[in-house]
Amino acid sequence: MSDQSASNGRISHGSLMVADPRTKKRNASEARFRAYGIIAISIGVLFLASLAFSILRSGLPAFTQYVAELEVTLSQEDYDAAESKMLKTAAYTDIFIQNFSDALDERGVEVAYDSDAIERILGKVGGDIRGHYRENLDDIGRPVTFQLQTSSRVEGYFKGRVDRESLVDSRFLVKTDLDIIDALTEADILTSRFNWAFIKGTDAGVDNPGGAGIGAAAIGSFFMMLVVLLLSLPIGVAASIYLEEFAPQNKFTDIVEVNISNLAAVPSIVFGILGLSVFIQFMHMPQSAPLVGGLVLTLMTLPTIIISTRASLKAVPPSIRDAALGIGASKMQSVFHHVLPLAMPGILTGTIIGLAQALGESAPLLLIGMVGFVAREFPDGVVSGFLDPNSAMPAQIYTWAARADAGFYEKAWGGIIVLLAFLLTMNIIAIILRRRFERRW
Amino acid sequence: MNDMRIVKRDVDMNDIKISAKGVQVYYGDTHAIKDVNVEIKDKTVTAFIGPSGCGKSTFLRCLNRMNDTIDICRVEGSIQIEGEDIYDKRVDPVQLRAKVGMVFQKPNPFPKSIYDNVAYGPRIHGLARTKADLDEIVEKSLRRGAIWNEVKDRLHAPGTGLSGGQQQRLCIARAVATEPEVLLMDEPCSALDPIATAQVEELIDELRENFSVVIVTHSMQQAARVSQKTAFFHLGNLVEYGETGQIFTNPQDPRTESYITGRIG
Ligand SMILES: Nc1ncnc2c1ncn2[C@@H]1O[C@H](COP(=O)(O)OP(=O)(O)OP(=O)(O)O)[C@@H](O)[C@H]1O
Ligand SMILES: [Mg+2]
Numbered sequence: 001m002s003d004q005s006a007s008n009g010r011i012s013h014g015s016l017m018v019a020d021p022r023t024k025k026r027n028a029s030e031a032r033f034r035a036y037g038i039i040a041i042s043i044g045v046l047f048l049a050s051l052a053f054s055i056l057r058s059g060l061p062a063f064t065q066y067v068a069e070l071e072v073t074l075s076q077e078d079y080d081a082a083e084s085k086m087l088k089t090a091a092y093t094d095i096f097i098q099n100f101s102d103a104l105d106e107r108g109v110e111v112a113y114d115s116d117a118i119e120r121i122l123g124k125v126g127g128d129i130r131g132h133y134r135e136n137l138d139d140i141g142r143p144v145t146f147q148l149q150t151s152s153r154v155e156g157y158f159k160g161r162v163d164r165e166s167l168v169d170s171r172f173l174v175k176t177d178l179d180i181i182d183a184l185t186e187a188d189i190l191t192s193r194f195n196w197a198f199i200k201g202t203d204a205g206v207d208n209p210g211g212a213g214i215g216a217a218a219i220g221s222f223f224m225m226l227v228v229l230l231l232s233l234p235i236g237v238a239a240s241i242y243l244e245e246f247a248p249q250n251k252f253t254d255i256v257e258v259n260i261s262n263l264a265a266v267p268s269i270v271f272g273i274l275g276l277s278v279f280i281q282f283m284h285m286p287q288s289a290p291l292v293g294g295l296v297l298t299l300m301t302l303p304t305i306i307i308s309t310r311a312s313l314k315a316v317p318p319s320i321r322d323a324a325l326g327i328g329a330s331k332m333q334s335v336f337h338h339v340l341p342l343a344m345p346g347i348l349t350g351t352i353i354g355l356a357q358a359l360g361e362s363a364p365l366l367l368i369g370m371v372g373f374v375a376r377e378f379p380d381g382v383v384s385g386f387l388d389p390n391s392a393m394p395a396q397i398y399t400w401a402a403r404a405d406a407g408f409y410e411k412a413w414g415g416i417i418v419l420l421a422f423l424l425t426m427n428i429i430a431i432i433l434r435r436r437f438e439r440r441w
Numbered sequence: 442m443n444d445m446r447i448v449k450r451d452v453d454m455n456d457i458k459i460s461a462k463g464v465q466v467y468y469g470d471t472h473a474i475k476d477v478n479v480e481i482k483d484k485t486v487t488a489f490i491g492p493s494g495c496g497k498s499t500f501l502r503c504l505n506r507m508n509d510t511i512d513i514c515r516v517e518g519s520i521q522i523e524g525e526d527i528y529d530k531r532v533d534p535v536q537l538r539a540k541v542g543m544v545f546q547k548p549n550p551f552p553k554s555i556y557d558n559v560a561y562g563p564r565i566h567g568l569a570r571t572k573a574d575l576d577e578i579v580e581k582s583l584r585r586g587a588i589w590n591e592v593k594d595r596l597h598a599p600g601t602g603l604s605g606g607q608q609q610r611l612c613i614a615r616a617v618a619t620e621p622e623v624l625l626m627d628e629p630c631s632a633l634d635p636i637a638t639a640q641v642e643e644l645i646d647e648l649r650e651n652f653s654v655v656i657v658t659h660s661m662q663q664a665a666r667v668s669q670k671t672a673f674f675h676l677g678n679l680v681e682y683g684e685t686g687q688i689f690t691n692p693q694d695p696r697t698e699s700y701i702t703g704r705i706g
């Protein structure tokens with residue numbers, strides 16, 4: 001009893017206008033709890049914001065590219081003359097320099113340069129130009145605008161990785177080149193543009209960070225996700241429905257249940273070893289193939305999907321099952337007509353979480369040879385997409401981060417942005433699907 | 442069990458729809474129904490009354506084998522519908538439930554439209570050949586459920602958006618749409634106002650022309666109004682079973698008397 005109980009045994013409640021001490025205490029503790037919640041959320045948001053900021057700051061430069069734009073007109077005689085020389089690319093370099101100096105004169109830029117400096121800044125221009133004309137003979141005699149990519153050191157200068165004071169002359173870049181670069185930038189010959197090649201391109205050798213793209217690895221990831229989705233969703237959902245709705249309650253199903261929960265906690269690298277020994281060494285599937293990667297990731301994703309599917313099946317009120325059974329629906333009809341549609345949003349959420357984990361996973365790929373594989377080619381066709389060696393986005397990011405050149409470091413961050421964009425797209429699709437499946441009322 | 446004798450008896454008294462003998466129900470170690478014998482007549486309303494927790498719902502759920510869905514539940518004894526043991530190995534409970542419909546204590550419409558709620562049963566049992574047939578069944582069922590006038594303009598609105606009492610009548614309409622031979626109703630009116638209750642009682646009376654209805658109720662007046670036979674359960678035992686008039690005016694067992702006069706319960 002309360003200390004306020006009156007002599008007649010009834011509690012006297014006092015005026016409603018003043019809060020009694022107990023109410024005050026309760027309100028204070030509620031206010032404190034709310035404050036904790038707001039603090040917790042603020043900390044979370046802060047972490048997220050700083051993460052996003054650092055990713056964007058380090059990764060966005062990977063999406064800009066610096067190119068020299070120059071219009072060249074090559075006559076048939078020039079072409080024939082160059083092709084008849086011993087040093088053909090050198091001949092084209094001369095032609096380029098000819099056009100280059102014309103362009104500089106036209107814009108009134110005065111700067112000293114030689115063909116070596118041009119090569120240091122723009123790479124082997126002669127080869128690029130020759131390659132273009134040999135493939136497009138029609139372009140001879142017409143003005144063609146060449147966009148020549150700058151070397152990785154020059155990009156470094158633009159992006160602040162290389163500066164004038166600390167630059168040590170080397171065969172890659174010398175101090176005077178920086179004057180040329182500045183002059184060209186002034187004259188609008190060197191410009192920046194969006195680096196589509198990074199998104200669409202393939203990986204390049206260790207000495208060419210500027211040419212490296214994540215496209216091939218993204219395709220690899222796409223095919224892996226396809227395998228994961230096509231296998232883990234039907235298997236996972238079927239297994240959960242069976243376990244939750246049909247399986248008898250006995251020792252065996254108990255053991256299965258416990259082990260599924262255990263599997264969800266197994267480190268992903270263990271699945272990698274399993275994949276290596278079972279799929280590659282025992283079943284002789286091709287190494288580094290997205291198919292194998294997808295199978296390994298399926299093993300990893302299944303427990304996640306099964307656990308979340310079972311949870312959402314459990315959450316469907318039993319009265320719905322009773323209602324269906326009560327009017328003579330079979331077990332299966334009650335599950336497929338009523339329970340499953342209600343559980344669908346939860347199943348989708350679980351699937352997307354599982355897929356997102358799989359998409360970002362690199363440890364198991366390490367063991368089946370997808371990390372360190374230089375994905376220089378796009379698969380041609382669907383079969384080759386599954387079976388030909390490829391990399392995957394996280395593996396590609398890992399490979400880049402491990403390379404020495406600072407240009408690759410930037411690419412790794414850029415790769416992370418692409419990966420996150422993929423995840424975001426997946427989540428948005430999931431949200432749209434959820435909306436669809438959610439009870440329409 | 443001597444099958445020959447049962448068949449013969451069945452022919453003699455063919456107005457017996459359900460006959461339960463020595464029914465025992467256990468939930469794990471809990472003995473919920475203790476040796477119940479009862480014969481439920483065709484084209485009759487039978488009321489089950491008794492204090493809360495005495496096993497009325499449990500026994501009702503034995504009649505369409507809904508207890509099969511509860512893992513720990515065990516049913517012993519024999520329950521026959523028209524002389525056929527429904528717990529026989531050859532009986533498919535799904536087929537049985539199409540014949541013995543059920544309305545639950547808590548309204549449980551599907552989260553679908555009102556139309557789909559009612560049409561679901563006829564659809565899965567193939568009762569309608571055309572869309573027009575189905576429309577007709579839905580309308581007829583909703584009329585029998587005494588809810589047609591309230592929902593006829595919004596058949597495609599969600600069934601879960603109705604009030605509790607309307608939901609319950611929708612569930613009744615859904616149950617009668619499959620044309621069961623026996624309709625089990627577990628406190629169908631506990632969520633209804635007096636007007637809707639009167640409508641449902643009228644419906645029950647009407648259903649009696651074709652079906653056998655078993656209704657669980659906590660309202661003595663309701664049992665007296667709608668039923669011809671009444672069974673009184675107490676602590677898992679069937680204490681008394683007989684003509685409703687006789688149970689209410691001249692109970693044989695002292696426990697029945699104290700319950701209906703309000704001394705236990
Ligand atoms: N699913 C179950 N698991 C275990 N015990 C149960 C279960 N359902 C009912 N029981 C027990 O069986 C006994 C009878 O329950 P039942 O639901 O049949 O009572 P009732 O007569 O319908 O009561 P009420 O009038 O309150 O609905 C109760 O003691 C209850 O605790
Ligand atoms: Mg009950």
